[in-house]
Amino acid sequence: MKSLEEKIVHxxxxxxxEIVKVDSFLNHQIDTAFLQLIGMEFKRLFGDxxxxxxxxxxxxxxxxxxxxAIAFDSIPVVFAKKTAPNTMIEDFYAADVKxxxxxxxxxxxxxxxxxxxxxxxxxxxxxxxxxxxxxxLLSICQQAGAELLGFGAVIEKEFQGGGARIRxxxxxxxxxxxxxxIENGVITFR
Amino acid sequence: MKSLEEKIVHxxxxxxxEIVKVDSFLNHQIDTAFLQLIGMEFKRLFGDxxxxxxxxxxxxxxxxxxxxAIAFDSIPVVFAKKTAPNTMIEDFYAADVKxxxxxxxxxxxxxxxxxxxxxxxxxxxxxxxxxxxxxxLLSICQQAGAELLGFGAVIEKEFQGGGARIRxxxxxxxxxxxxxxIENGVITFR
Numbered sequence: 001m002k003s004l005e006e007k008i009v010h011x012x013x014x015x016x017x018e019i020v021k022v023d024s025f026l027n028h029q030i031d032t033a034f035l036q037l038i039g040m041e042f043k044r045l046f047g048d049x050x051x052x053x054x055x056x057x058x059x060x061x062x063x064x065x066x067x068x069a070i071a072f073d074s075i076p077v078v079f080a081k082k083t084a085p086n087t088m089i090e091d092f093y094a095a096d097v098k099x100x101x102x103x104x105x106x107x108x109x110x111x112x113x114x115x116x117x118x119x120x121x122x123x124x125x126x127x128x129x130x131x132x133x134x135x136x137l138l139s140i141c142q143q144a145g146a147e148l149l150g151f152g153a154v155i156e157k158e159f160q161g162g163g164a165r166i167r168x169x170x171x172x173x174x175x176x177x178x179x180x181x182i183e184n185g186v187i188t189f190r
Numbered sequence: 191m192k193s194l195e196e197k198i199v200h201x202x203x204x205x206x207x208e209i210v211k212v213d214s215f216l217n218h219q220i221d222t223a224f225l226q227l228i229g230m231e232f233k234r235l236f237g238d239x240x241x242x243x244x245x246x247x248x249x250x251x252x253x254x255x256x257x258x259a260i261a262f263d264s265i266p267v268v269f270a271k272k273t274a275p276n277t278m279i280e281d282f283y284a285a286d287v288k289x290x291x292x293x294x295x296x297x298x299x300x301x302x303x304x305x306x307x308x309x310x311x312x313x314x315x316x317x318x319x320x321x322x323x324x325x326x327l328l329s330i331c332q333q334a335g336a337e338l339l340g341f342g343a344v345i346e347k348e349f350q351g352g353g354a355r356i357r358x359x360x361x362x363x364x365x366x367x368x369x370x371x372i373e374n375g376v377i378t379f380r
Contacts, residue, residue: 031266032266033264036260062220066252077222114219
């Protein structure tokens with residue numbers, strides 16, 4: 001998605017060799033006009049499938065999951081929770097997820113009643129880096145017996161291997177911008 | 191908002207005397223069609239103001255903040271972060287926020303570059319209970335010198351006093367459903 005690559009270059013910036021900061025439009029401040037375009041692009045790329053639900057990870061996946069769900073005729077979104085509130089009393093699926101940017105391991109949880117073998121799932125997330133969050137969402141889908149139709153990532157950092165790990169699971173992956181490397185403040189796209 | 195009250199009764203349920211579970215459509219699974227109606231209702235109620243930004247709290251405020259922002263001609267959303275990733279290297283505004291449902295105190299943070307004295311802010315959140323999160327967002331607005339135009343809550347639990355605390359700060363508050371009490375599994379609206 002050319003306009004996304006341009007936005008990453010103009011509004012984001014590279015931090016070392018591993019991190020691209022896009023909190024000006026994607027994961028702290030949210031450019032809601034642009035995120036609607038992203039939702040429409042996912043709808044175009046996955047135009048041949050008919051998901052019943054979008055699955056994502058809190059917190060920064062929620063906004064793009066919502067605009068994508070709206071593009072798919074307003075299907076429901078389910079977001080995995082990384083902390084369990086005391087209001088979460090029912091059975092849930094869980095997967096351990098390591099965060100490289102936060103240095104933590106958390107348990108991602110989805111209440112069983114919101115994902116089942118009747119669901120056809122499209123996973124949407126803001127970033128695909130090492131693939132930890134993505135594999136956690138795949139595991140939750142498998143535990144639920146849901147049919148996984150695809151995985152859409154806004155930004156894939158190819159050099160961190162998450163994309164390869166998701167595809168190895170036999171999952172169709174569409175990434176709107178694929179970063180090959182970050183070097184001396186320059187972001188190179190595939 | 192009558193349709194919201196009906197949805198709370200039909201799709202949600204009361205837990206003890208303090209908690210209303212609405213994770214079937216608002217804060218775990220998200221009914222994106224209904225959340226667009228909620229966004230339009232906030233736009234109608236706040237039709238006389240012209241905010242430049244919607245401010246909310248991660249994670250469950252994000253979805254309704256996004257649909258409300260879209261209703262306001264797709265203005266940006268900024269969500270306060272409750273954990274600081276190692277990518278958050280810049281100056282930020284912070285406010286301590288106690289969560290009654292999670293039993294934790296966390297520091298809500300907004301990077302200074304995304305909120306300034308040039309901004310006119312509408313705060314949107316899913317719940318207004320004791321008002322801890324809301325007062326934290328008010329504090330962040332004040333620290334930024336931003337003009338606070340109003341506060342929109344999807345569900346206000348009046349008996350927990352958060353609404354009164356927000357209004358005491360001189361802030362205009364609009365809640366789409368106001369719960370007076372929860373007793374024996376019955377939810378009573380104002």
